Amino acid sequence: MIRTARIELNGFGQGSIEVDGVPIGGVRSLSLDATVDDRPVLRLELAVHDISTVAETLIHIPDDTAATLVALGWTPPPGQEVG
Numbered sequence: 001m002i003r004t005a006r007i008e009l010n011g012f013g014q015g016s017i018e019v020d021g022v023p024i025g026g027v028r029s030l031s032l033d034a035t036v037d038d039r040p041v042l043r044l045e046l047a048v049h050d051i052s053t054v055a056e057t058l059i060h061i062p063d064d065t066a067a068t069l070v071a072l073g074w075t076p077p078p079g080q081e082v083g
Contacts, residue, residue, distance in 0.1 A: 001073070005042050007032070017044070019072065026065030044068075 007030070009015035017024040026047045034040035046065045061069070066082045076082055 002039070003072075007042075022071040024068045024071070026062055026068050 003019050004021075006018040007015065008017075017027055017030065024044065027044050028047045029045045031043045032040060033043075046068060048061055048065060061080070063082070066076065066080065070076065070082050
């Protein structure tokens with residue numbers, strides 16, 4: 001799926017990212033690969049916290065990360081509310 005991304009970064013690594021006009025939050029890092037005659041590829045690493053116990057694993061997705069995933073087409077699992 002082709003999307004339009006807008007990236008603004010300052011010299012301190014702070015900035016903002018929009019994908020198809022939607023502000024993207026919860027980004028831990030990004031990389032951009034571009035070569036001649038190919039579409040650029042933007043990779044976003046999102047902040048997701050893995051909290052584990054011996055019996056089961058609970059994945060906590062921060063609200064801004066979940067909203068970013070929904071904006072990119074993710075459907076949350078049953079019981080995961082996205083604000």
